[in-house]
Amino acid sequence: MAMSEYPELVVSSLGSGSNGNAFLVEFGDQRLLIDAGVPIRTLLACLQRRSLSPADLTAVLISHEHTDHVRALAQLLGRTRLPVIASRGTHAGMLNVPHRDRHVLPALEQTSIGDVNVTAIPVAHDAREPTGFFIETPTASVTIMSDVGEISDVNADFAAQADHLIVESNYDEGLLRSGPYPAYLKRRIRSADGHLSNDDCASFLRATIGDKTGEIWLCHISENNNSPQLAVEATAQALKSDGIVRDVTALPRYDGTVLTWRSTEKRTPIQQSSLPF
Ligand SMILES: [Zn+2]
Ligand SMILES: [Zn+2]
Numbered sequence: 001m002a003m004s005e006y007p008e009l010v011v012s013s014l015g016s017g018s019n020g021n022a023f024l025v026e027f028g029d030q031r032l033l034i035d036a037g038v039p040i041r042t043l044l045a046c047l048q049r050r051s052l053s054p055a056d057l058t059a060v061l062i063s064h065e066h067t068d069h070v071r072a073l074a075q076l077l078g079r080t081r082l083p084v085i086a087s088r089g090t091h092a093g094m095l096n097v098p099h100r101d102r103h104v105l106p107a108l109e110q111t112s113i114g115d116v117n118v119t120a121i122p123v124a125h126d127a128r129e130p131t132g133f134f135i136e137t138p139t140a141s142v143t144i145m146s147d148v149g150e151i152s153d154v155n156a157d158f159a160a161q162a163d164h165l166i167v168e169s170n171y172d173e174g175l176l177r178s179g180p181y182p183a184y185l186k187r188r189i190r191s192a193d194g195h196l197s198n199d200d201c202a203s204f205l206r207a208t209i210g211d212k213t214g215e216i217w218l219c220h221i222s223e224n225n226n227s228p229q230l231a232v233e234a235t236a237q238a239l240k241s242d243g244i245v246r247d248v249t250a251l252p253r254y255d256g257t258v259l260t261w262r263s264t265e266k267r268t269p270i271q272q273s274s275l276p277f
Pocket of ligand 2: 017066069220
């Protein structure tokens with residue numbers, strides 16, 4: 001089959017942040033919901049924006065069992081029977097989701113769902129067995145890496161392979177330090193099992209992105225310890241200092257906004273040249 005006969009890869013953010021996260025990855029008839037952490041009404045409204053209902057979904061992938069990633073899962077499964085795909089530890093941690101069609105996604109092994117290949121990427125975070133996802137189709141690929149305290153070499157490898165890259169930029173160091181959170185919570189957020197700061201994210205992207213990387217989405221931006229502007233500035237400036245230009249977008253919270261990336265509209269990355277012409 002020629003490349004052009006394949007459908008486009010469409011990635012949508014249905015909400016992102018410390019209070020609720022969900023992505024939709026569509027490739028023709030295959031529609032994967034990645035996390036179900038936004039309220040069920042928001043989730044249904046966002047699907048509706050894509051002219052979809054829960055019955056149109058192929059499966060739900062869960063990155064880890066924290067509430068902001070599973071809030072609507074039980075309600076969603078009450079509406080339609082869907083396979084739930086996650087690491088063994090994440091399944092064990094989802095205590096509020098008793099009846100489900102469980103599929104275990106072993107770490108770093110490719111699993112095919114139709115023409116979509118999914119690989120779970122282990123990440124450092126304070127959950128049972130948290131993962132990011134590398135999702136590859138014949139058309140394009142996306143890496144989703146949210147809730148990660150510290151980036152590993154394996155994380156970086158998968159990030160570099162993706163056409164579309166979604167990475168956490170959780171907090172601004174200064175705002176966290178001076179903010180209202182108690183000391184133990186600040187420590188938890190900053191720890192190697194916590195979340196990525198704007199500066200962590202920026203230096204990670206600067207070291208990692210390659211020719212393949214198109215647009216970058218910054219996800220899981222804290223409402224109390226960050227702002228979309230600060231997150232984008234940190235990454236854009238770090239990239240710029242290396243002469244790298246990419247579209248960097250801060251993902252909206254769950255206010256019903258659906259932000260969509262399409263492989264057919266992938267812009268050719270601009271590599272600023274330092275050569276004198
Ligand atoms: Zn988490
Ligand atoms: Zn989270």
